[in-house]
Amino acid sequence: MEKLLHVEMLETEFTKDKQKTKILHGVTFHINKGEVLGLVGESGSGKSLTSLSIMKLFKGTSGEISRGNIQFHNQELTTKSESEMRKIRGKQIAMIFQEPMTSLNPVMKIGEQLLEPIRIHLGFKEKQAKEHAISILKKVGIPRAEEILNEFPHQLSGGMRQRIMIAMAISCNPELLIADEPTTALDVTIQAQILDLLKQLQQKENMSVLLITHDLGVVAEMCDRVVVMYAGRVVEEADVYDLFESPKHPYTKGLIGSVPKIGQKKDKLDSIKGNVPDPSNLPKGCKFAPRCNDAMGICFEEEPPTMTFENDRKCSCWLYKEERGDICV
Amino acid sequence: MLQYIVKRIFEMIPILFIVSIVIFFFTHLIPGDPARLVAGKDATFEEVEIIRAELGLDKPIWEQYVTYMSNLFQGDLGTSLKTGLPVMDMFTDRFMPSIYLTLFSMVWALVIGLLIGTFSAVYKNKWPDYLGMVTAVSGISLPGFWLGLLLIQIFSVKLGWFPTGGIQGWESYVLPSLTLGAGIMSMLARFTRSSLLETLKADFIRTGRAKGLKESVVIPKHALRNSLIPVVTIAGLQFGFLLGGSVVVETVFSFPGMGRLLIDSIAFRDYPVIQAEMLLFSIEFILVNLVVDILYSYLNPKIRYAT
Amino acid sequence: MSNALLKVTNLKKSFSIPNGMFGKKKSLKAVHDVSFIIPEGKTFSLVGESGCGKSTTGRLISRLIQPSEGEIWIDGEEISQKKEAHLKAIRKKVQMIFQDPYASLNPRMKVRDIVGEPLVIHTNLTKAERNKQVSEMLEVVGLSEYHADRYAHEFSGGQRQRIGIARALIMKPKLIIADEPVSALDVSIQSQILNLLKDLQREFHLTYLFISHDLSVVEHISDHIGVMYLGTIVETGPKEVIFSNPQHPYTKALLSSIPIPDPRLRRERIILQGDLPSPVNPPTGCRFHTRCPVATDICKVTEPPVKPGVTPDHFVACHLVDY
C-alpha cells in the first residue's frame, strides 16, 4: 500500500517563560492512501498537537517542531516555508475541527468563507467558484445550497455547520483530510449523520482521513487502523480489528474496558486508576507505569521501546519484551 | 430596521421626559440667584426683585416647571437670562462647531486607535506593540488641558502651523481635536488590541489559516471585523466623554462650543440655557447610542438576523 | 409503584426569551408535560439530545427554577410552587451534582469550605465538628483530609467531581440529581466516577435522578429510563425494556445511532434525517414527526397520547404503537 503521509520521530514543544516543554516525544506513524487512521487517547495526550504539527499551524502559539520528519508524498513538510505550507494547507491537506460553532467566522457569510479556498487554490473566478461551491454543498447533503451561501453561520444548526466545514475542507479535493474530533460536539443522531457522510465521501473520493477522537465507538465504527497515544507518545498501533480484539498495551486495555457497553451486564466497569500526568512533570520510565496494574520494576526506570509484531502491529510496553518482535528505535 | 429605529426614537420620549424633569429640578437646586447675577454687583434690592419678576423667577417652582414644559412642547427652549437672547440663537453658532469638533476627534481617534491596536496585536510583545501601547497609555494619562496648552506652545507659538483658537477654517479644528481625541484614541487602541488578541485565539482564525489564507487576509478580513464589535460599543460610550471633555478643550482653545457655553451658563445660573443644553446632550447621547446599536447590529449578523 | 421518593406530574416550563434586538419576546417551551416516578433507592435516567430539556427538568425538581405548571412530590411533599423561604428543608433532602466539575466549584474557596458549606447553612455545628464531617466525607468519595486545604483548580477533573459528590452527600440527602456528571470526563475517569456513584447508592441508600445523553452510560447505571425529545418524554420504562424492546421510533433511532466500540458490530443504522427542531417553534402533532422515518398523517396533527407499553411500568407516546 502506498504511504501518503509518514510522520517520524516527531517532537513538538512549547516555550513558556523561556522554558521549553516538549509535548510530543518521537511520534511515529503513517497513513496509507485511501485509509482512515484513527488517533485515540485521553485529553491532553497530544492528538490535536500532532495534527497541528502536520499542518504547521503554530501561528499565535509558541509551538515549534524541534525534531523529526513529516513526509507527505515524499515532500518533507518540516523544512517548508510558511508560504509553501500555505499552498499545501486547504489544497492537499485539509482540516476540520471539533467545534463547528466556533470554527466558522460568525460575521462572514457562508459563501464568502467557502469560496476563499476555492479561489486561492483552484484559481476559479467568481461564477465558476460559486458553481463549484454549490456542487460541493450538494455533495455534503446540504439542501437549499444557493440560499445557504448567503446565510451566516449562526443561522445554521450544529450539524449543518459541520457539513459546511466538511464542504470547505473537501472543496479542493485534498488527498488527506484531518478531522479533529469532528463529532464530539454533536448529538448522537447528528453524529451518526456526519460519520456516515464522512465515510461515504472518503470512499467515493478515495481520500485518506486522519480521524482524531477519544470515542472508541467512533474508532470502531470508522477506522481501518488505529494509533493510540498517551502523554505525547504513540503507545500502540494496530489494525482496528486486532486492537479491539486483543489490545496489547495495558493503557489500550484500560480504555476499552472503561467504556460501558450496551448489553454488557457488568456491575462495575474497569477503570484506570489515577490521572493523566502533567507534560512538564512526567514520571520516569514508562509514562503510564504509575497508573498501570501490570507495571514492573523496569517500567519505572526506563521508557519501553516500540516493538513491532505480526500484522504490522506496534506497541511500546515492557510486558512484551520477551515476546517475539523486533525492537525498533 | 426602519421600524426598529422609529420604535427606538419613540422610546426616547419617556426617557427624555424624565431627563427633563431631573434636569429642571437639578438646575434649580444649584445655589445661586440668577436675578442677582443678572442685576450685577451694584444692583439694589429693588432692582433685583424687579428682574426676578421679569424673569419669572418669583413664581413657585412647580409653576415655573409647568411653563418650562409647556414651552418645551411648543419647541420653545426659552430665553437666556443672561443675554436676553433666545436660547436657540445662542446655540446656532455653537452647535455645529461642537459637533464637528466631536466628530473630528472621534474619527481620527477611531482610525489611529484601530491602526495602533491592530499593529500592537499583530506584533504582540514586539517593538510595534510596545511603541503602540506606550503611546496609548500616555494618551490616557495626560491631563487634557495640559496637552492642549503644550500643543499651542509647540504648534501655534513656536511653529506657527495652526491657529491658537477660534474657528476660522479646518486648521482651527486640528489642535482641539488632537487634544480631545487623544484619550479616546488610546482607549480604542487598547480595546482593539485586546479584542483582536482575543479574536486571534478563536477557532475560526485557525480555520482560516488551515485553508491556506495569508496573514494579510486573515487579520483584516477575519479577525478585525469580529474585534470591532466591542470596540464600537466602547466608542459609543466614549462619546459622552467627548461631550464633557470638550468643556476643557474649548476653554483652552477659546473654541466657541457648547461646553464652554454650559460652564458659563452654570456660572451665571442661566437656567434656560443649562436646561436646554443638558437636554441636548442627553438627546445626542441617546442618539449616538442608537447609532451604535445599529452599527453593532450591522457588524454582528447574529443580531441583525435574529427572528 | 410503592415508596415513590419523587413523583413528577405534568411538569411544564417555558422561558421567555428575547427575540434578537429587533423583536418581541418569545416563549420557549423547554419542558412540556413531563411525568415520571422514582422509587426510593432506585436510579431513574433521563436521556435525550442536547436541548431537549433534561437539565431544565432537573433544575425544576431541585427548584432552582419555578415550574410553569405541574406537580413535584418529594418524599410526600408537594414543592412545585413553594416560595424560596420554605424550600430550605427540601434543599437538605435534594442535592445536585453538576456536569462541569470545573465550573461547579467556586475557584476561590478551599475544598474544606466547599464541602462544608451545606453544614454552615443548615446546621449550627462548630468549625471543628464541621471539619470532622468534611474529612469523613472526603474519605468516602476517595479523597483524603490531606486535600481539604487546597483550591478546587488544583485537582483533576475526576477529583473535582468527587469533591462535588462529597458536597452533595454531606447533608445525607435522599435524592441526588446528577446532571451529566461524567460527560466532561475522559473515559478512564468516567468509569471511576460511575463506579463510585454506584457504590454510594448502595451504601447510603440514595435515589438518583441521572441525566445523560450517553445511552451506554445510562444503561450501565439506571433502573428506569425516560427518553426525552424536545421537552417531552416519548418513552419511559425499565432499562431492560428500553434497551431490548424499544417501542418509540425515536428510541430505536437513538439506540441505533450509538457507535459501538467493536468493529465487528458495524451495522446498518437508522440515520435520522434533519436536525432537532427549535423548542421555540415545536412541530405540531407528534413533536418527532418531522424526523420520524415512519410518520403518518395523524402524527402531523395530533399529539400522541401516553400509552401503556410492554410491561406495566413501560409507557410510550406514539400513535403507531399499540398494546
Next chain:
Amino acid sequence: SSKESGGKKNGETGDQELVIAVNENFISMDPHNTGDTNSNSVQSAMLEGLLGSDEEGKIITQLAEDYSVSEDALTYSFKLRQGVKFHDGESFNAEAVKANFERIMNDDSLRLYSRGFSLITNIEVVSDYEIKVTLKEPYAGMLTRFVSAKILSPKLLEAGSEEIGKNPVGTGPFKFVEWVQGDHLTVERFDEYWDKKDRVKKITYKPVPENGSRVAMLKTGEAHVIYPLPSQNIKELESNKDVAIQKIPSTIARYVSINTMKEPFDDVRVRQALNYAVDKDAFISVVNAGYGLPLDSIIPSKTLHYEKQELYQHNIEKAKELLKEAGLADGFTAEIWGNTNSDTMKGMQFIQQQLEQIGVEVEIKSMEEGTLSDEIYGAQTPEDTKLQMWYVSWSAYPSDTTNATKPLFYSGSFPPGGANTAYYKNDQVDKWIEEVNMTPDESKQSAIYSDIQSTIYQDAPWIFLGVDEILAAKRANVEGVFISPTGGINVLDANLK
C-alpha cells in the same frame, strides 16, 4: 520671542482688519441693559451717547455739542450735533434721543432704568437739535449715565429688545457686521461717520478666556490687541519689539471687605491691625506681578474727588500691638471668601500668608461666583450673614464717585440691598453721602468727599490693598486704540500701519 512665521500666516486677513482679543464673552449688544465691560467696549465702537469719556475717563461731549446743568441740579440741557446719520440711514435728532430715553424710562427691567433714568420726570424736545431732561430729585451720577445711554436708531427701537440685543444700529464710527456667538463679533468702518479720519476697515472682537491663549494669539499676530494682558507675561513681551504694552491705572479697587458687625472685627483696632499687617507693595508685586498702586483711599486715584490718605504702612509690630490692645494678642482664626478666579485665589493666599504673621489664621473658602453671591446676598439682615472677610474688587466710572461710595459704605446698602458687605455703618458718613448726592456744585462735593474718605479710611472697614493697573498689549503697528481706566477699549481712531 515671537515667531514671525506665525504672524504672517495668521495675519492673512490683511492689514485692514484689526483683531482684538478680550477675556470674556460679550453678553448683549443692548447698550441700555449692559453690565459688563467687554460688551460695553464693543458697543462703543458702534454706538455713541450724548456724552462720552476721554482716555482719562473725564466726561466729554459726543453726540451733544454742548450741555449744561441747572442750578438745582434737576435739569440737563443738550445741544445736539447736526448732520449725524445712523448706520441704517436714519437721521439723528432730538426725537431720536427722546425715543431712546423713553425706552429706558418705561422698561424697569433695563439696567439703566434704575440707574438714574427712573428719576426722569420730563423730556422736552426744544427744537430738532435741542433737548431738555428734568429729574425729580438731584442725582450726582446722572452725567455718567448719559455716557452709558447710547443712542440707537429709532427704527431699531421699534424692532424690539430682542433685535437690539443682537443687531445694534447707532451712529458710531463702525457698524455692526456679524456676531458669531462665542467666537467673534465683527464691525466695519462706517464711511458716513461725522468725524472723518483714517480708520481701519474692520474690527473683530474675540473672546479668549484662557490667558495663555490670548498671549499666544498676540505673539502669532492672530490678535492685534489683547486685553487684559496677564501680568506674568509682561517681562516676556517687553523684549518683543513687535509688541507694545499699555499700563493704565484703573478705577478697579482691590480690597478685603471686613464684616464690621462680627466679632472680633467690630473692633476698629483689629481692622486697622489687619491693614497694618499687609504689605501692599508685596501684594502688588506678588498678586499683580508688580503692576498696580496701593489703594491709598477708599476710591482709586482716577476717580473724581479722590484724595490721598495716609497709607497703613506695613508694620507688623504695630499690628500686633493693636491686636494686643484689642485683647487678641494670640491672634484668632477667620475665614476669607472669594471667587474661584485664579487671581482671586492668588490674592487670598497672599492675605493668608500676611495675616499669619500676626497670628491671624485665615481659612480660604473660594466659592464659585453664583454660590458666593448667594452666600453674600442671601443674608437678609446683618445678623444673618456668615460673611467675615471677602476678597473682592469694585469698579465705577471715574466720573461717578457716587457709585464708588454709596453702594459700599452707606448703611442703606447692606446686602441684599447693596454691596456694603462690610456692614459699615457710620451715621456721620451716612449723612454726608446723602448730602453730597444732593449737591450739584463740584467743589462742594469735593469737600464732602474729602471728609468721607478720611473718616472711612480711618475706620478701616476694608483691608485696603491696591488699585489695578490695567494691562493691555498691542502689536506695534496698531494706532488709536486705548484702554480706559474702567477697562473699556476705545477704538474711535483705530488704525493699522
Next chain:
Amino acid sequence: MEVTREVNHSVTVKPVKKYSPLKEFWKNWKRQKTAFWASFFILLLILIAIIGPYIAPYDPYEPNYNEVLQGPSKDHLAGTDEYGRDIFSRLLAGTRISLSVSFLSVLLGAIGGTILGLLSGYFGGWLDRIIMRTSDVLFAFPDILLAIAIIAILGPGLKNVVIAVAVFSVPSFARLVRGATLEGKETVFVEAAKSIGASHSRIMLKHIFPETLGSLIVFISMRIGTAILAASSLSFLGLGASPETPDWGAMLSLGRDYLGTASHVVMMPGIAIFLTVLAFNLVGDGLRDVLDPKTKNE
C-alpha cells in the same frame, strides 16, 4: 476552547506542592515587567504620601518673595512658583492630597457602585431597571459636567471634589459589577450554592462578589488615574482645591499662566500627574492580565 482549558487544569495537579493564591499572584506579577515597576512607583508614591511633608526640603506653604519663579536648580530641584515656594516640596506634600482625593473618591464610587451593581444584577426585575435607568441618565451627562453641576451645588473644595468624582464613578462601577454579577449569577457554582440552600446574601457576598473582585480591582486602579485627571480638570476650571493647597491639579491649573514664561511651574506638576496616572494605568493593565483567567496563563 473548553477542551484546552480542561487540559490545562487537569494536568496542573501537583498534589505535593501546596498552592497559595498570593504566591501565585506574586509569581505572575513579577512577569508583568512594566506593571511590576509601575507598582513600585506607586508604592513609592504612597510612601511619599505618608512621609512626604516630613522630608520636604522647604515648607510647601512658606512664600519667599526673593526667589520667585526660579527655574530648577540645586537648591530648588523643581524650581519655585510665583510665591517663591519650592515646587519640589509642594509636589511632595501634594502627593498625599492628590492620592487621597483620588483613592477616596474612587473607593466611595466603587463601594456605591458595587452595592448597586450587585443588587441590580442579582435581583434583576424592577430594581435592576430603576438602578440601570438612573445610571443611564447619569451616563447621559458627561462626567465633567456632572461633576461641575455637583460642585455647583456643594461648592468647590477638595471634599466636594471627592464627592463629585465619586458620584460620577458610581454608574460605571454599577455597570461593571452588574455585568460581572450577571455572569457570576449564571455560573454553575452559584447554582450549586443555591441548590444547597444558601441565602441570597450569602450567595452575593461569598460567591458572586469575589468573582467581581478581579475586574473591580483592575477598574479601580484604572479609575484612580481618571480621578486624578478629573480632579485636576476641576481645579483647572476653578472648582477644585483651595489655592494654597499643594494639590497637583491646583498647582497645574494655577501655574498654567506661566507656561510661556516659567514653564517649569506647569511642567513639574504636569509630569507628576502624568507619571502617576501612567503608573496606575500600567498597574491596571498588569492586574487585568494577571487576574483575568483568560490571559493569566500567557
